[in-house]
Amino acid sequence: MNKKVLILLIAGHLLAFTAKSQDTLLISKDDLVQRVLQNNLQSKIAEQQTAMAKGDLNQSKALFLPSILATQTSMMTNNPLMAFGSKLNQERLTAADFDPNRLNDPDRIENYSVEVQVLQPLLNLDGVYQRQAAQIQVEAYELQAARIQEHMEMEATKAYMQLQLAYEAVSVLELAKYTADQGLKLINDYFDQGLIKRVDVLDVAVRQIEVENQLRYAKSNIKNASDGLATLLGTDIDGTVYKPQSTISSRLQTEDFSNLLSQDRKDLAAMNKALLGHEKMLKSNKMSALPRINAFGNYQMYDNNAFGFGADGYLVGLQISWNIFDGNKNVGKIQKAQAMVDKATIEKENYTQQAQFELNKTNRQLADAENKVELSQKAFEQKAEAYRIRKDRFMEGLEKTADLLMAETQMFQKELEHLQALFEYNLTKEYLRFLTR
Numbered sequence: 001m002n003k004k005v006l007i008l009l010i011a012g013h014l015l016a017f018t019a020k021s022q023d024t025l026l027i028s029k030d031d032l033v034q035r036v037l038q039n040n041l042q043s044k045i046a047e048q049q050t051a052m053a054k055g056d057l058n059q060s061k062a063l064f065l066p067s068i069l070a071t072q073t074s075m076m077t078n079n080p081l082m083a084f085g086s087k088l089n090q091e092r093l094t095a096a097d098f099d100p101n102r103l104n105d106p107d108r109i110e111n112y113s114v115e116v117q118v119l120q121p122l123l124n125l126d127g128v129y130q131r132q133a134a135q136i137q138v139e140a141y142e143l144q145a146a147r148i149q150e151h152m153e154m155e156a157t158k159a160y161m162q163l164q165l166a167y168e169a170v171s172v173l174e175l176a177k178y179t180a181d182q183g184l185k186l187i188n189d190y191f192d193q194g195l196i197k198r199v200d201v202l203d204v205a206v207r208q209i210e211v212e213n214q215l216r217y218a219k220s221n222i223k224n225a226s227d228g229l230a231t232l233l234g235t236d237i238d239g240t241v242y243k244p245q246s247t248i249s250s251r252l253q254t255e256d257f258s259n260l261l262s263q264d265r266k267d268l269a270a271m272n273k274a275l276l277g278h279e280k281m282l283k284s285n286k287m288s289a290l291p292r293i294n295a296f297g298n299y300q301m302y303d304n305n306a307f308g309f310g311a312d313g314y315l316v317g318l319q320i321s322w323n324i325f326d327g328n329k330n331v332g333k334i335q336k337a338q339a340m341v342d343k344a345t346i347e348k349e350n351y352t353q354q355a356q357f358e359l360n361k362t363n364r365q366l367a368d369a370e371n372k373v374e375l376s377q378k379a380f381e382q383k384a385e386a387y388r389i390r391k392d393r394f395m396e397g398l399e400k401t402a403d404l405l406m407a408e409t410q411m412f413q414k415e416l417e418h419l420q421a422l423f424e425y426n427l428t429k430e431y432l433r434f435l436t437r
Contacts, residue, residue: 023238028245029160032229036156037149039234046145053138060131066120073115074306078108086111089302091311112308114301122318123293129284133277140273147266152232154434158427159229164244165423166221169416173215176412180208183408187401200401207405211412248422252373257432259363261356265437271351275344282337288330291322359435366432369425376418380411387411 037043077083083106087093090111096102121127187204190196226242263269297316301309323330387407393399 024241024243026245027242029157032160033153033156036152036232040152040232041234043145043148043152046148050138050141050145053134053141057134057138060127060134063121063124063127063131066118069117071115073113075111076108078106080104080106083109089113089300089311090304092304110304112303112306114309115298117298118296120295122295125287125290126284129280129287133280133284136273136277136280140270140277143266143270143273147270150266150434150437154430156232157430159225159232160244161423161426163222163225163229163242164246164248165419166218166225167244168248168419169218170215170222172412172415172419173211173218176211177215179408180211184208196401203401203405207409248419250422252370252425254370255429257363257366257436259360261352261359262436268352268355271348275341275348278337278341278344282334282341285330285333285337289323291320294319362428362432362435366425366428369421369428373418373421373425376414376421380414380418383407383411383414
């Protein structure tokens with residue numbers, strides 16, 4: 001059969017398969033990555049963590065901004081002390097109010113007051129370091145969110161390559177099925193002519209069933225890969241099937257990566273920020289033993305009628321407070337903060353060692369994957385040539401059916417192995433690109 005006709009037949013099979021689903025969507029790698037970065041749920045969680053840290057930072061503005069409280073109080077009393085003080089605040093005292101009988105047994109009095117209180121922090125060194133720690137925490141969460149975005153970009157690329165591999169496998173197995181169908185038809189013709197035995201027909205029929213079963217699994221993998229894309233996109237898994245715009249490149253595109261771990265990598269930078277934040281909190285706890293200086297003031301208005309402002313007054317002052325001893329509470333806080341600094345230091349060292357190990361291991365895996373691609377390419381080419389020779393000999397009656405089937409099986413198997421090797425190499429490259437960013 002003409003090669004061009006065969007290619008058209010295979011393309012027709014693929015188009016027929018794609019047309020079976022009305023929900024098949026064509027998608028490019030760039031579009032997938034962009035949509036994943038915008039809609040992925042893990043990225044949204046990281047954004048909310050950053051927003052929470054910014055909320056904590058906003059609270060720390062109380063370190064230098066005043067707090068203002070307004071209260072309105074209504075009361076009624078015949079308590080001697082309260083009654084006399086209320087009249088005094090209302091500026092309504094008369095000489096008659098000093099009568100001992102009135103002082104001891106006053107009439108009921110109503111008092112309405114409005115008070116505005118202001119507290120202005122002036123010097124709180126522990127709060128200064130707490131604010132610095134809050135700012136560092138925001139920066140650490142921003143770095144973590146950025147690293148998650150980089151990870152999701154890699155995951156999107158991986159999912160796209162898995163989708164490519166699934167479609168490539170279907171393409172190979174479609175061709176294998178077509179070959180098996182044609183072989184079964186040819187064998188049946190030979191059997192009808194009395195040229196071969198019944199057992200040869202059964203062998204070819206079994207091979208045709210095996211290929212059909214492999215094709216069914218390959219098509220299921222397309223749906224599995226599509227569901228994985230839906231999960232990454234943060235959408236419902238509704239049976240939508242995705243189809244990649246591009247195929248796996250058959251050319252090996254080599255790339256070299258450094259074995260040196262970059263300290264600018266966002267996850268490592270985030271750990272450095274976390275350590276610095278713990279150090280700031282340690283200093284904050286140490287500074288809490290120093291005096292605090294705050295200014296305060298209030299303004300009051302009093303009257304014996306609701307919403308009346310017959311009298312007013314104010315009070316301003318400066319407060320210096322020093323917590324001399326709190327039962328070792330602050331000592332315990334300092335001990336805990338120091339332990340957290342030490343723990344963060346150890347975690348950073350351990351994480352850096354693990355990251356370096358992962359980088360070295362993946363670099364070696366890339367070299368192994370490159371070698372695997374080259375070997376699988378040669379193996380496929382050799383099996384394809386062996387199959388061609390055996391098929392020609394079989395047509396001349398010089399090869400057994402079982403040998404031809406074995407050669408055909410090995411050829412398609414090596415092609416699938418070569419596609420898998422290309423996938424592994426490209427995936428390892430993407431992972432190394434992620435590790436060295």
